[in-house]
Every structure is written in structure tokens, then in C-alpha cells.
Amino acid sequence: MNTTTFHSEKSWIDALILWSIHGNELSGSLAIERFIENIRTQAIQILSGSVTLISHCNPEAIKQKTRFIEDNLNRCFYEWQDIASYEGELARQIMPAFEGKSHLLDLHSTSGPSIPFLFSERRNFEIAEKLGVPHVVVGWNDLGATSIAWDTENYMNKKGGWGFTFEAGNHDSPDGTENAYQVLLNFFANLGIIDTSYFQSLPGEKTFIEMTSVYTCKTGEFEFKLEQLENFSPLKAGTLIGIDGDEEIRAESDCTLVMPSLRKINKGEDAFFIAKLIN
Ligand SMILES: [Zn+2]
Known part of the structure; x- marks a missing residue:
């Protein structure tokens, strides 16, 4: 340090x-x-x-x-x-x-x-x-x-x-x-x-995103099923996000995916966040 x-x-x-x-x-x-x-x-x-x-x-x-x-x-x-x-x-x-x-x-x-x-x-x-x-x-x-x-x-x-x-x-x-x-x-x-x-702004259009939930891994066996794991990807209601052990985890409504974690996710750790865009 x-x-x-x-x-x-x-x-x-x-x-x-x-x-x-x-x-x-x-x-x-x-x-x-x-x-x-x-x-x-x-x-x-x-x-x-x-x-x-x-x-x-x-x-x-x-x-x-x-x-x-x-x-x-x-x-x-x-x-x-x-x-x-x-x-x-x-x-x-x-x-x-x-x-x-x-x-x-x-x-x-x-x-x-x-x-x-x-x-x-x-x-x-x-x-x-x-x-x-x-x-x-x-x-x-x-x-x-x-x-x-x-x-x-x-x-x-x-x-x-x-x-x-x-x-x-x-x-x-x-x-x-x-x-x-x-x-x-x-x-x-x-x-x-x-x-x-x-001061110089980074390029891009101003976008404000509000977190609405975090998905915490229940089993230590989480696997993403999405083809696109880019941060801030839009998800349609019902989309299969991943499998946690035997359980399918789907988007409950139209939403935005935030910080999908691509490392090995242990039980009790955050796997991804769900958010909505605020205009
Ligand atoms: Zn960090």
C-alpha cells in the first residue's frame, strides 16, 4: 500500500x-x-x-x-x-x-x-x-x-x-x-x-441508470445463458439470464443488465444487477 x-x-x-x-x-x-x-x-x-x-x-x-x-x-x-x-x-x-x-x-x-x-x-x-x-x-x-x-x-x-x-x-x-x-x-x-x-468529458450520451435489484448466487454454480454479456445490455421480460444450480433465472420485466460478473461466482456473491434507464 x-x-x-x-x-x-x-x-x-x-x-x-x-x-x-x-x-x-x-x-x-x-x-x-x-x-x-x-x-x-x-x-x-x-x-x-x-x-x-x-x-x-x-x-x-x-x-x-x-x-x-x-x-x-x-x-x-x-x-x-x-x-x-x-x-x-x-x-x-x-x-x-x-x-x-x-x-x-x-x-x-x-x-x-x-x-x-x-x-x-x-x-x-x-x-x-x-x-x-x-x-x-x-x-x-x-x-x-x-x-x-x-x-x-x-x-x-x-x-x-x-x-x-x-x-x-x-x-x-x-x-x-x-x-x-x-x-x-x-x-x-x-x-x-x-x-x-x-476538465474534459468522456465521450457518450448522458445516461442515468437506476439499480432495481441484485442477483445473489444461491448455489455457487451460477452460469450465464445470455449470448450478450455487455454491461448495460437491454433485456426483454422473460429472457433467460442464467442458471443457478437447477433454477432458471429470468428477467421479470423489460430491464437493463448491469455488471454481469464473468469470474467464478461463489455462493452468496453478486452475479449481476438489474436496473432501469431514467431519462
Ligand atoms: Zn473492483
């Missing part, structure tokens, strides 16, 4: 950036390194407030090129957490960095094919829609599912701050680093931490 902080002379917003909460999501790495280099060489200046960047949040998982070692680190962020695992201990080391910070951007990438998108809760939407990411997904925390609770974004929200999670595309996307770097600049420019001239 590497922590780098840059302060300006002027007190203002103190922002926190996390990268590699999941060990196989590499897009944020080069983005953060490039940003740090540009600050060090004074190509970019911190005008007000401060930024704290924590990279390599899950070092052992990075080394093993895997999502996590024992527990999903992005489910370990709560004050009373005493999980006796590698990731439980990591989260306890990272949580103190949230103290005194008001805005969080956590950089991720997806296992399945996807355009880049931003997660935001409804209360933070006013900021989210100005971060230059055309696809914004809201309502994660409102799903209230225990399998997806205790992530970094909502840890920041519960502390009274503003948390956002950026998914830079799928893990191997050649544009992932560029996307992550631009959104990092947009985040800081929007908050007045760096000059607004660094």
Missing part, C-alpha cells in the same frame, strides 16, 4: 483517491502514477485543498493477479469491522485515511465488457453528473443487500462525505488508464482542487 499526499497553501476540500481495492483491476495504477508525476514536475498544480492517493490497496492480490485473497476488500469498510482475514486487516489499515477527507473517488474496472461508468448514490448525484462520465449508475446502497454492503463509497457517504466509484471499462480495456486519468482530473477540477481547464 502506498500513500501520497499533496497539499496546497489554501485550506479547502481534502480528497481521497483509492486504487486497487481489487487486485486484478489495473487501470487506476498508471493513472495515479501519471498524476503523481505531473504534480511532482509541477505540470499540474494543486490550487487549493489537498489530495491523498492510496494505491496498491490490496498488495497480495495484485501480486497474485486476483480480485482478493480471502474476502472482497470492498465489503469490509465499517467502523466495528473485526474480520479475521487478510482483507479485514487491510480495511482496518485504510479506514483511518478517511478521517478529515470529504470526497472519495475509488477507481475500479469490470470483469465483463463495459463502457466506463460512475457509481453514485442519489444524494451525491449533483456532483456525479458533473464529473464528465456520461453513464451514471445510482441506487447501489438503496438495494440494501448484505452481499454488496460495506463498500468504500458508502463508508465515505455514511461519514457525511461524498463517495464515488469509477469503473474504467473492463480489466483489459486499452482505454482504461486514459479513462481513469481523465476522470481523476475531472474529479479534482470539479472540486476546485486543480484548474478547471483540465
